[in-house]
Amino acid sequence: MNSLNNNPGDGNLNRGVQAQEEPVIQEVYEAEPDDYNFQPQLREVDEVELRNLSAIREETTVDTRVYKVAALFLIAALVGGLVGYLCASGSASTADVNRRSSVAETIKRTVEAKLAEFDKLDKDFKSIENGNYNEASFSMLRGYVQKHTYMLDISSEVTSEVVLLAGDSRANPLEGLRTYSADTMLLTQLLSSHLNETLVDSEEISELQSKGGNASVTYAMQILPSAIYYLGTDAPRSQYANGVINIFSLKEEIDNDNELERVYEQLKTDQSWSQAQQIYRDYKPEGKKQAAELGEAVLPNHLMYRVVDRHGSESLLFADELILVDRSYLFGDKSANAWQRYKRRNEQIRALIDEARKASSTIISDLDKFIVKK
Numbered sequence: 001m002n003s004l005n006n007n008p009g010d011g012n013l014n015r016g017v018q019a020q021e022e023p024v025i026q027e028v029y030e031a032e033p034d035d036y037n038f039q040p041q042l043r044e045v046d047e048v049e050l051r052n053l054s055a056i057r058e059e060t061t062v063d064t065r066v067y068k069v070a071a072l073f074l075i076a077a078l079v080g081g082l083v084g085y086l087c088a089s090g091s092a093s094t095a096d097v098n099r100r101s102s103v104a105e106t107i108k109r110t111v112e113a114k115l116a117e118f119d120k121l122d123k124d125f126k127s128i129e130n131g132n133y134n135e136a137s138f139s140m141l142r143g144y145v146q147k148h149t150y151m152l153d154i155s156s157e158v159t160s161e162v163v164l165l166a167g168d169s170r171a172n173p174l175e176g177l178r179t180y181s182a183d184t185m186l187l188t189q190l191l192s193s194h195l196n197e198t199l200v201d202s203e204e205i206s207e208l209q210s211k212g213g214n215a216s217v218t219y220a221m222q223i224l225p226s227a228i229y230y231l232g233t234d235a236p237r238s239q240y241a242n243g244v245i246n247i248f249s250l251k252e253e254i255d256n257d258n259e260l261e262r263v264y265e266q267l268k269t270d271q272s273w274s275q276a277q278q279i280y281r282d283y284k285p286e287g288k289k290q291a292a293e294l295g296e297a298v299l300p301n302h303l304m305y306r307v308v309d310r311h312g313s314e315s316l317l318f319a320d321e322l323i324l325v326d327r328s329y330l331f332g333d334k335s336a337n338a339w340q341r342y343k344r345r346n347e348q349i350r351a352l353i354d355e356a357r358k359a360s361s362t363i364i365s366d367l368d369k370f371i372v373k374k
Contacts (some may be wrong), residue, residue, distance in 0.1 A: 083294035095371060103161045104370035107173070108155055111180075111363055115150040118184070118360070122353055129346040133205045138195060140174035145191045165370055173366035179359035187352050194291035194345045199312040203251050217327035217337060220307045222246040225320050248307030248315065250324060255303060264300045267316055281318075 025117065121144050128137045144150065152158070154177055166174045204217055227243035254260055266276055282298040285291035302319040307313065327337070337343065 018345060023297070031245040037090060041251060061104075065094065099161075100370045103159060103164055104173075104367045107158055107162060107177070107363060108367045108371070109362075111177070112366070114150055114184075115151050115360055115364075117144075118356070120144075121150050122357065125349065125353065129350060131211045133198065133202065133342060135202070138198060143190060146197060148188055151184040151188050153185065154178060159294055165367075168370070171362075171366035171369045173363050173370075176359050176361075176363040178211055178367060180356055180363065183352055183356035183359060188303040190345070190349050190352060194349060197345065198342055200308070200310050201342065202312065203308055204249055205342050207341045208337060213293070218250040219325050219330065220247065220250045220305060220316060220317060221323045221325055222307075223321060223323060244323075246309070248309055248317070248322075251308050251314065253305050255296065257299060260299050260304060261297045262272050263304060263316060265298065267368035329350040 033084055065131070124137075124140045124144075129201050130143065154162075158177060158181075162174055162177065166172055208217075221244045221285075223243045224245060231243065254263060264281075268281075273281070281300055283294075283301045302316060305317050305319065305322065307317055307322070
């Protein structure tokens with residue numbers, strides 16, 4: 001037995017068994033503190049210590065330096081923002097003023113040129129309306145109408161930036177520009193119509209002027225002689241057309257033989273009449289005595305008249321192809337004649353010129369209020 005116990009091999013075997021029985025990880029647990037059963041330690045305070053504790057006051061105030069520093073930062077931020085805003089506003093305001101000044105200067109140059117021509121028109125028209133009609137005076141008006149140098153077209157001749165000048169408490173040039181533009185554009189139309197109407201009525205106006213407006217006006221109603229003959233012979237009773245194809249103003253009757261011969265020969269050449277037409281229109285002397293007095297002259301078989309149409313063009317008509325009618329039979333005695341219509345048109349144009357001048361009287365001064373003096 002003893003020899004078995006002392007065997008070294010047995011001892012190694014026992015140690016191997018013990019090594020195999022020990023765990024690889026050893027868990028270690030610490031004892032929890034006994035906090036749940038904590039008992040505060042109380043002690044008695046003497047009277048001196050109690051007085052000392054009562055003398056300590058609770059800190060209820062905050063250091064005012066914090067507020068002062070915060071206030072300083074806030075004031076600095078406000079001042080900086082205000083300075084920046086004022087600088088930015090000042091720059092924007094200066095740019096806006098300069099832009100308005102540039103727009104006003106551009107418009108002023110255009111308007112000044114227009115007003116200079118308008119003054120010339122006004123002066124020339126006064127000489128026309130205060131005197132009698134004459135072609136020389138009206139040639140000046142025709143030049144103004146053709147060139148339109150006084151007329152302002154605000155849609156094309158004035159920059160769209162003119163709206164920057166509207167709504168300002170100092171002045172509003174846009175209102176005057178609009179009125180002047182509308183008046184001068186209408187004035188151009190009235191002048192053009194006035195010139196055309198006056199050209200057509202020029203002979204009648206001159207005659208009425210020379211006779212103090214009491215001269216009668218005669219219209220020449222052109223007819224077809226064959227149509228008139230047909231109405232009186234073979235036309236059915238239901239057909240009552242008079243055959244009038246045009247209406248002219250009578251200018252003069254040509255009753256001088258030499259003048260008749262001249263215009264008749266010219267008329268045949270211009271119109272290229274056929275030989276049959278010439279024979280039909282040629283005057284036939286009744287006897288040898290009349291033929292001898294006539295000599296080689298060729299006269300028309302009827303008197304001829306100079307007439308004027310509504311466009312001022314002159315024509316020659318034979319006595320057998322027109323009917324002369326006094327104007328009063330067509331329009332009555334109270335209707336305005338050519339001279340009265342001429343004066344009425346002058347009054348309308350004068351009123352519009354005065355209105356345009358009133359509208360333009362403040363444009364330049366209004367624009368000057370926006371122009372920066374350099």
